[in-house]
Amino acid sequence: MPTVIYADHAATSPLDKCAFDAMVEYMRDEYGNPSQTYEMGRRARKAVDRARESIARCIGASPEEIAFTSGGTESNNWVIQSGAAMGRAVVVSTIEHPSIWHTVQRIGAPHRRTPIAVDRSGIVDIDLARQAMNDMPRPGIVSVMTANNETGVIEPIAEL
Numbered sequence: 738m739p740t741v742i743y744a745d746h747a748a749t750s751p752l753d754k755c756a757f758d759a760m761v762e763y764m765r766d767e768y769g770n771p772s773q774t775y776e777m778g779r780r781a782r783k784a785v786d787r788a789r790e791s792i793a794r795c796i797g798a799s800p801e802e803i804a805f806t807s808g809g810t811e812s813n814n815w816v817i818q819s820g821a822a823m824g825r826a827v828v829v830s831t832i833e834h835p836s837i838w839h840t841v842q843r844i845g846a847p848h849r850r851t852p853i854a855v856d857r858s859g860i861v862d863i864d865l866a867r868q869a870m871n872d873m874p875r876p877g878i879v880s881v882m883t884a885n886n887e888t889g890v891i892e893p894i895a896e897l
Contacts, residue, residue, distance in 0.1 A: 747886040810836040817841060817878060826877035828853060828869040830861045830892075837880050849873075853881070859890035866897055 743751065752760075763784055769777030771785045786800070793800045806812045817827060817840040826849040829841050841850050851869040854862050861881050870879060884891050 809834075813837050813880075814840045817844065817880075820878040825875070826851065826873045827880070828866065828873070828877065829880040830866075830882065831855055832859060832885060832888075832890075833880055833882060834886065841880075849877075859885060859888050861892050861897075863893065863896050870897070 763781070767777070767780055767784060769775070769779075769781040771778060771781040785805070789800045789803045789805070792798075793803050804815075806815060813834065813836040817837065820827065821844040827841055827844070828851045829837060830853045832855050833841075844850070851872075853866045853869060856862065866879070866881070870877075879897065881892050881894065881897065883894055
């Protein structure tokens, strides 16, 4: 059988064996609804809480700061919409993922949205980005991909 070369990691990637092994028990035996109070639900809630605590420890956060979503698009929507609901301005590069752009366009007026252009190489204009951030009336949301999923361009995030 020929070796498969999978080249669509921008869309999804194979699950790491270690992650799979950690999850299979819950998928097979502990599939209770963690929001319910019956025994299987309570066990599922404990597993979710342990996962949240483990992730928090790994990244130096508190468990309350960890939220689970179904994926990147839902996460992007949630962050942009939550910020907009709090009246936060949004600064976004013109080459962001469609899940960012569609949400930013959907929030519309009266929310302040500032697109930041990129140069011919796909690099964000640092001066424009800094100016847009300095012009924010209070802390807002800045969305710039670290690495573009279509072009591979790596943005100078540390300079922002």
